[in-house]
Amino acid sequence: MSQLDQTRVRAATGGLNLTALAPWVIAAIFLAFMPFVFTENSAITIMNQMAITIVFALAYNMLLGQGGMLSFGHAVYMGLGGFMAVHVMNYVEDGWIALPLPVLPLFGGFFGLFFAALIGSFSTRKAGTVFAMISLGVGELIASCSVIIVAFFGGEEGVSGDRTYGIPVLGYEFLQQIEVYYLIAAWLMISAALMYLFSRTPVGRMANAVRDNPERAEFLGYSSRWVRFYSFCASGFFCGIAGGLFAINYEILTEENLNLATSGSILLITFLGGVGFFFGPIIGAIVFTLLATVLKLETELWQLYVGALFVLTVMFFPGGLAGLLTMHVAPWRNGRLGFLVKPYLTTLLPGMFGVFGLAAATELLFHARQSAIGEDEMGLFGMTVSAHSPIAWGVALAVAITGLWLARRGAPGLKAAWDEAATPQSGGGAGR
């Protein structure tokens, strides 16, 4: 399915570069085999959700990471694209036009592009706070319009369609989730490849330059405003594609697709994954979707934990998860990854226990305050404990305090080991 993209990647990177192609091939094979591992419909639904979020997050990062533009209302472009796609779906159902389902996201994409060009024509004049505030204002305006303009947005209950009326493709009518999965996976590969290629074009490169130093970029003869505008339009297009995929998967679009909460969560996802790397948002989307589905099954307090995780990420790892991963590249090149094993064990392991202890104490406190009379039993990390038992409290707090204390004590050692591991080996045999 990604034959085309592979050739494009090849062309862009100049020649047959197998190492550059490898991640794409692996990803494609991986996507193709996932449904054989997880056959349940719900797992496929969650994977679909993940894929849609990945496209959206990658499109968002075209602005935030590559262009340095912080948008607080980006759900609008995905939402508008999605609404358009559902309307087109309904035109197909009514027999006004005949269309195979797989091309539907294109309509979403072009609608997103159209609106991005419209809004971007004045919002991209300035970067920084002005851009952020305009995006917030426009986001709020369009989200509010969605309940007022019923003709297009369908009011509170939204607009729904039926995806099965399109022209069958190779006999598939997209009745089942698994068929939709492969459609979305194909679009994911195509969009990701195109977005990657965009970042390699002169405009994509200039977006980085404008992000880092707009004045210099201007001196080089580039209008930073137009560079921002092009990035914004491209981002809007891919957001619209994500919206179209959403329309296919859920067959309904509602106000929630446009509102500020959705805009906020895509910011959170992208930042958590890491804005400095192309694959950062991919990790962010996967981790966040998992947190939102798996953690939610375990605890009611999941949003508290996600919020805390987010704040800690901004404070301590502004590079996000992708930044954490790439930090290991230097030690690995130096062949000193092994240096890190011991400090990791002595610092991160207790730290992890400390965090679990803290979480356990939080859960105990929550349960003690909220639970029904006579129901102090609660599940905690696979054990059943009483929320009022002093032992449970003691253990949780002791683990939390000891763990965090040990982690804190080990931190300087970890840092020293890091510095050593990251230094190239040429400096001679470091103390062994």
Added chain:
Amino acid sequence: MDLILVNLIDGLVTGLLLFMLSSGLTLIFSMMGVLNFAHASFYMLGAYFAYQISRSIGFWPGLLIAPLVVGVLGALVERYGLRRVHKYGHVPELIFTFGLALLIEEIVQFFWGRSQVAFDPPAILQFTLFSISGNSIPAYKVFMIFISLAIFIALLMVLTRTRVGLIIQAALSHPHTVETLGHNVPLVFMGVFGVGTALAGVAGVIAGPVLGTFPGMAIVLGSIVFVTIVVGGLGSLWGALVASLLIGWITTFAASYNVGLADVFMALGFERPDDLSESMFRDAWSLTLPQVGPILPYLLMVLILAFRPRGLFGKREV
């Protein structure tokens, strides 16, 4: 006519309340260059702290203690959170305060639950001070007006008459020069952040009983406060005051008059279609001013940013 007077008073209450939030926010922005997304969350914390205090020792001690606690919390957030993030740049700072807002909302829900809490005005102020043609003006609202005015005057005095105020004012217009003059700028930052959040705390204490104390209260007000300082001009205290009052009155009057878009259309000479259900513009024909009232400030902000990015009174561009 009487209704106009009543609306003017109501709008004044809303506007001054907004001002208590926006004054702190605009000070923080102009000193540190960071838009504090969590500002309204400190307002919410003020309301909840005061609620908790009022349950044990009464409303009046809460009016004093809650803002102090909020201010200390704010200073701690600056010292241990923002200062750390500061070195990464402005975008991570903005994102940090955004995350903080989410986190504070979750924490409030954890301790006080998801429903509205029963936080009422003190009994001594629960009476009608006077009426204007059947519309009663509760004493508590007048009390709110006086508290806000007192704070505005105090703030103005501190900024113009004291040494600290002069340093802050200097830092508003020339942040780098002040630093080179050898003032302890980080300490001033922490102080301004603490005072700004404490002001938001006061606003929370006095608004909690009338506007409701619930976990969503920060979101309802949060982005409007942004709008206010952007419209007024970042860094301008007078701009914040004017924009607060403007937005207070705009939202109040918009909610009060049922002008429909249909009236405008007809005045322009368009004819109302007989069957609206098929018309593409059916929603436009039934649209009224109260429906869009609360989103008018956003429209105002977008227009201001598009045509006059420095806001009404701002000296610097955003």
Added chain:
Amino acid sequence: MKRSVNLAAATAIGLALGASSAMAEAIKIAFIDPLSGAFASTGENGLHQYEFAVETIVNEKGGVLGGKTFEMVGFDNQTSPKESLIQLQVAIDQGIRFIVQGNSSGVANALTEAVEKHNNRNPDSRVLFLNYSAVDPALTNEKCNFWHFRFDAHADIKMDALTDAIKANDAINKVYVVGQDYSFGKAVAAAAVAMLGEKRPDIEIVGNELHPIGKVKDFTPYARKIIAAEADAVITGNWGSDMLGLGKAIIENGFTGPIFTYYAAADGITAAFGESGVGVLRLVAEGPNNPPADEAAQEYIRAFKAKYPEGNISQARVTNVVDMLAQAIEKAGTADDVVAVGMALEGMKTESMWGGELYMRPEDHQLIQNVHVFAHSKVEAPFDFDNSGYGLTHETTVENASADIATTCEMERP
């Protein structure tokens, strides 16, 4: 790198979903409503009411089909249509065949369409959707389907009962209608205008307006308009903080006439109104008088409050859902063939434990029941709400309300 993360992710999905998909003897009922986020307290309280109802009404009496028990499984949808559809899929994969949901008509609308599509596309794993609270009339009219059953009186039925009360009150000559700007608020306003015009043409509608949902900070201007219009009564479909804000502002500004509401009770609202709401607030709903006349019903509430001191029996119809589902499963002789259960539920007549007859109308799957207008007043514990000493007492009752209300439903049966 990307791959290893993907693998870890995949394992986690598998673990989380696989762990809970083991089939048990119990008949599972999926509760898809908010268990986190802004409306979690409502959802949580609803789940507690269901858990208590299945224990008391079914399991302690020996279960159904000779010993099978009911088991509630909570799914958190955060009041989001998208999340609801994911949770629906998870529930179906766990072998659950009965879905209950109620908070938000938007979610109910998304669910009923998804259920219909799923049932048509996957005849082997069909499910029934038992809607216990979403009152958008469309769900049993143009959007009706065989798989959806509604146990609450819908907005028009409630308005019918409410306007009956207004009709009987000669003191009311001017009515002000105000609501949230979305489908339900509009439905309430349209029904109020139509029914008042029919029953009391002499009543003047002095105001009819919508405000943005969840965005109004201060309701004072609305209260001013209501006073200035010299309205005798207010009708509103507001809920949550919009209800509380509007009600408080109206009362604070000196309004003394009745405020007819749909949702001005429980979830902190009763406590927040307290004394100020007495004599002013009215609420239209099904459910018991407080205290209920029937001793068994009193005992039920006492037992519930003993178990969940912070909870409220705010959705008494939950017992009707559980009771009627149990009867339908008995009658059909199966809990797996939902078509048979659905057929048994259609046209079922039974008694509610809160008094009055229940009838599931076959033509649109709308439950016909007694609807009351309640007054917010002082009520003894444990029959009060929010442990506030205030609660709801019957003022007027309409028996088998709107039993003949017209429906546009064209039911297609499998």
